[in-house]
Amino acid sequence: MQSLLLNTIGSLRVETTSEPVPKTGEVLLQVSHCAVCRTDAKIWKYGHRDLVLPRIPGHEICGRVSGSGKRYVVWPGTACGKCxxxxxGAxxxxxxxxxxxxxxxxxxxEFTAVPEKSLIAVPEDLPGYLACMTEPMACAVNGLEQVGAGEGDRVLIFGAGPVGLMLALAVRSMGGIPFIREVNPRRIEQVKRFLDRAEIRVAAEASELEFDRAVNAAPDAATVTQGFSRLKPGGVFCLFSGLIQDAPAPVSTLNRLHYRQLRLVGAYGCTRLQMVKALGILADHQDILALLIQDRISLDRVPAVLPKLLAGESLKYIIEMDSTGPMTRNG
Ligand SMILES: [Zn+2]
Ligand SMILES: [Zn+2]
Incomplete structure (x- = not known):
């Protein structure tokens, strides 16, 4: 089969590899779509704590079970089930x-072997090029569950990349009021249609407005300081994106936690149940989500788009392995 193999850090190439043989409890999935995540670009360039080489990357998967033809997305974890x-449930x-x-x-x-219990059936009317975004949306759901975002809450999200926008859309679908803070004006211009359609407001750098919850979908440590300064008393900040540079927290920031009784929580990955919830959000907002797609591409084009993802210049690239889904092209 054709696959993209990461042999060493920085070297990702299309190669012919043998079809995977499912182990006990696994099924063979014929991949129809796999979204390219910024993490994939990061592991290509820098490696990752959890990466074992050589590896075929890709964790935002939609495909058909070989033989049955039924479509599924894949919860990308395999947990012990006993700890x-x-x-x-975490x-x-x-x-x-x-x-x-x-x-x-x-x-x-073209194919991947995955645990049968990680499969989640895709609703009939949801095309694969959208369904493959279930995992990042589920991570957004996890972040919002960790901060306890609910009906009527004003939620400030740092970063208007695909995941920041999915967070905002998830806030909206849960009855909250999403605001996006983005430092790059070009990005705001690029995603304007998405923001308008999803009724997401852009938060100014400084204003009197205070928020119930804040989430960073950007790796800049300044988002934490800024987030704390804009939370209402009792507010919660979610460290959703890992931070990339050392940033000693000023005492004034930490004291804000104290005097305002704020809370700081982390979020990493998602559960299978959050994938199910995410699929529901995707199915309900198909037209809006389609605006997140930069392009639908073949496997061999992936290495060329990774630098764009790292530079934060593009939205979602979706690898399309076959053309049996409905064809509409966006962005
Ligand atoms: Zn991802
Ligand atoms: Zn476990």
């Missing part, structure tokens, strides 16, 4: 977690 975190925190596209081969290929 306290797994039993409590299987994304399992210490024995293995992640498809990091520890196991993923969806940048």
């Amino acid at each position: 306290a975190q797994c039993v409590s 299987e994304n925190l399992c210490r024995d977690m293995r992640i498809i596209g990091f520890h196991e081969d993923g969806g940048f290929a």
Whole structure:
């Protein structure tokens, strides 16, 4: 089969590899679509804590079970199912977690072998090029669940990249009021139609407006300081995106936590149940989500788009392995 193989850091090439053989409990999935995540670009360039080489990346997968033809998206984790975190329903925190596209081969290929229990059926009217965005939307759902965002809450999101916009859309679909803070005016221009359609407001750099919740979908440590300064008393900040540079928190920022009784929570990955919830959000907002797609591309074009993803210049690239889904091209 054709696959994109990451042999060493920085070297991702289309190669002919043998079809994966499913182990006990696994099924062979014929990949129809796999979205390219900024994390894929990061592991290509820098490696990753959870990466084992050589590897076929790709964790935002939609495909058909070979033989049956039914369409599924894939929860990209394999958890032990027995530890306290797994039993409590937070299987994304399992210490024995293995992640498809990091520890196991993923969806940048014609076929991938995945645990049968990780499959989630795709609603009939949801095309594969949208369904493959279930995992990032599920991560957004996890972030919002960690901050306890609910009906009527004003939520400030830092970063208007695809995941920041999915966070905002998820806030809207949960009955909250999303605001986006983005430092790059060109990006705001690029996503204007999405913001208008989803009724997401752009937050000014400084204003009197205070927020119930804040989430960073940008790796700049300044977002944490800014987030704290704009939260109402009792507000919650979610460290959703990992930070890239050392940033000692000023005492004034930490004291804000104290005097305003703020809370800081983390979020990483998503659970299978959050994938189910995310699929529902995707199915309800198909036209809006389509605006997040930069282009639908073939496998061999992926290496060329990774630098654009790293530079934060583009929206979502979707790898299209076949053309049996409805064809509409956006962006
Ligand atoms: Zn991802
Ligand atoms: Zn576990």
